[in-house]
Amino acid sequence: MTCDRCARAVDTAVGNVAGVVASHTRAADGVARVVAAPGVSPDAIAAAVRAAGYTVVSVSRAADGDDDDAGDAPLDLLIVGAGSAGFAAAIRARELGARVALVERGALGGTCVNVGCVPSKTLIRAAEVVHRALHHGFAGIRFAPPALDFRAVIEDKRHLVAELQQAKYWDVLAAHPDIRLLRGTARLRADGGVDVDGRPVPARNVLIATGSHPHVPAIRGLADAETVTSTELMDLDERPDRLVVLGGGYVGLELGQTFARFGSRVTVLARSRLLSREEPALGAALADYL
Incomplete structure (x- = not known):
């Protein structure tokens, strides 16, 4: 193992093993530290590494x-x-x-x-x-x-x-x-x-x-929609064609603008005004800009 890309490939392969919580591989010495739920087989982890094209020298459990x-x-x-x-x-x-x-x-x-x-x-x-x-x-x-x-x-x-x-x-x-x-x-x-x-x-x-962590409000019908939190939104594999952002705070606005620039049709729903916790002039200026 000679590069960070190899280390990331190992982490990705190991991370796909059911029960693995985290994998951290150091390219410098080729050592991977894996945190997994009880019952996860070291053989399954080793098999995932080999399937990714890398050699497993040894596997040991923490004492x-x-x-x-x-x-x-x-x-x-x-x-x-x-x-x-x-x-x-x-x-x-x-x-x-x-x-x-x-x-x-x-x-x-x-x-x-x-x-x-x-x-x-x-x-x-x-x-x-x-x-x-x-x-x-x-x-x-x-x-x-x-x-x-x-x-x-x-x-x-x-x-x-x-x-x-x-x-x-x-x-x-x-x-x-x-x-x-x-x-x-x-x-x-x-x-x-x-x-x-x-x-x-x-x-x-x-x-x-x-x-x-983000709070999902108890809005009627929301549970039946395809909802994501800000955390999940930033880890989607596919760009959504349309996105409704609930909340006019800075997190909703910056992510809304980001996905609009990526090509999504974005609607921001704010209960009162944008940036309601900041000076009113700031929210008004942003509303004009957006």
Whole structure:
């Protein structure tokens, strides 16, 4: 394995194995770290790698206690959520000598790198290239409409997200081996304790840094429509011909404009005015512009 593209190909192949939560392959040494649900066969993972055209030298499971067990002694700090806030807290706590563990059931990195700033701004810039090719302001210069391979644009976005997740989170975690990563869902008990996938994890202090997720409103008939959240919209393989955006906030507006520039027919439905949490003049100016 000699390049990042090979590493991404392995991650894609392994990620298609049922029960695999995450795969992170380092091109430099050809090592893949795979997080999977209980019962996933290492042979199935190895077979997926071979089917992608790569050789498997060896497969080993993490020893009992690696990434899955905080040990018998109580942690000084258990952090629920392994996004930017959780990582910052874990690193600082370790610098102060605390015994720390992070709990995460999904992708490392939280909102920004996975479903927020990085993917949205990547798509915004790609759509801007399409827009500027046809709206450049020079009457004497004419371009043909750009050929848009939407699936390739989404794949580029996925690759960038994977690269930054590796560099900003997995590599950081590897550089701080004293910070433990527990995979699973944390639940707070009535007695103040914490369980991770039903297993007690003793901790003197708990920091909740879980972030948030998009809310789907209870609108009659909405459940029968083909609805997606902002997270799902940025990971579609096919560009929608028509898109109705519920909400006139900045997330809805930037994604609405992005898909309009990609060629979708977009309608924004706002309950009051655009950018209702900002100065009225801003929303009015945007309404005129759009």
